[in-house]
Amino acid sequence: MEHPEIISKDPKSFRIKPNLASYDEAAASPQWDSVKSELKWFDGGGINYAYNAIDRHLGTPVESKTALLWEGDRGDTASFTFGDLARLSNQYANFLTGLGVKKGDRVFLFLPRIPVLYCAFLGTLKTGAVAGLLFSAFQETALFDRLENSGASVLFTTTELSSRISKVRDKLPNLKHIVTVNSPDFVSAISRQPDSYACVRTVPDDYAFMLYTSGTTGKPKGVVHAHRGAVQAYLTARWVLDLHPDDIYWCTADPGWVTGIVYGILAPWMLGITMVVHAGRFDPDTWYGLLEKYHVTVWYTAPTAIRMLMAKGTEPLKTRNLSSLRYLASVGEPLNPEAIRWGVKAFGMPFHDTWWQTETGSIMMANYPTLPIKIGSMGKPFPGITAGIIEDDGSAVADGKEGNLAFKPGWPSMMATVWQNQKKYDSYFTAGWYVSGDRAWRDSDGYYWFVGRSDDVIKTSGERVGPFEVESALVEHPEVAEAGVIGKPDQVRGEIIKAFVVLKNPMKFQKPEDSAKLTEELQVFVKKNLAGHAYPREIEFIDRLPKTRSGKIMRRILKAKEMGQPIGDTSTLEEY
């Protein structure tokens, strides 16, 4: 791109002085140590994420400030101060201690975005246990894989969601307690717990939370984050999201994903910021209503949501007063130039793209309030982070040329481990670099441009889905012999999941109405067994799948075929 469109920043237009005055100055000096003194460290150098998010504010003016403005899907509301959350999370910590939970144990949360989720999460972290988050769209197989692999001993859920694991419970010997948070027994049990608790003195490398995430092959892996990540979560929220004490902040991500945990719970509360949480579904009018009603000032959302709003045009905005908004940011998938231009038209300001991953634990690359935006670029590395574009062997790629997006290990929020899978953890590193799995290039001004994934990982509506999980779910169906799954580019969702399916008895489904019926049946099957968001929106029945001689499905060939592109090197391909 020779002449990218640039949005320059006029300092006079800032309603509030940006926290990061000069990117270049910050990038030229070491960062992490200077911010450490702003967090609360235990004697001897310990640190706890939840203590810093909540308890640290006790006895300061923040204690009585609103931490959470919650709105349910039927318009019901609740609000909690930092002091309320301190007491409530203490009750959860005491409850867990009563169950015998100890530091290092895994406590999983399978909950909708209700206030209990926030209290149980913080309470778990205070005990030193590792909190595992399960997105509420998960179904039996996805739940079983994660609970089994983690060896979780406690699961917080609701009576409605708990039915999804009733069939597999017997196969989870480590899962001693399934706590249904809306049962009368639990409600009375939790209210009887003392509301004071001495937070366990975790050390920086102690595990805090874990999230399962998909790669190209195999089951999802448990990416584990340590309490030391607090340093980077804190500083990125301040410099990238530009959070100031009087902000009303809304992060639209669900805590079942890393954005919803780090920037939807921990980082804003470490900064003592009031946060909006909406437990309902995406709906343009509801979303605009929330921005208006709560006077949201800083909004962190995702490209698919922005494109869905864009599809409705600016008409719904005419009746809204969104003048409180002052800063917009986005994450999770490429933020296309149209979406940025539309943001400027609709809200009078651009969305600022940010880049990171479950594994990196915090924002790694971003656009900043004071830095000009080159539309379509992910921006520049966060000050203190060393990024690079490298060849597969670790050697440097020249500016302007595509390569692997990589980082020098050692940033504070880097994952601590992949749960019981040292081999997988080691596989992220090459020649002293952490290799992200993304392809990108850097221009001569130091801006980074996203190209795509280097593997078969699918990003649909910003959610990461491993093709193998979907293929495995499909082959469980009695009519399916084999399946190959790819991400197919989509205007709104970034990608949709497309499955190529080989049937056991193709003759049975020759008639279009029969194959249409089977398509629907397979979609429902995946939704019910794996997850509501991970089903193939398109299914094509084919005679056979392209495979390597060793029998691996070659998804890149399926993709090339789908896109009408040349098939490329087929030297490892079995006769096709």
Ligand code: WT7
């Ligand atoms: C993958 C990580 C932690 C954020 C939520 C996603 C893609 C993320 C961008 C961006 C283009 C992006 C990458 C990355 N991605 N941000 N700004 N532009 N692509 O975390 O689910 O672990 O996914 O999302 O491919 O590797 P995740």
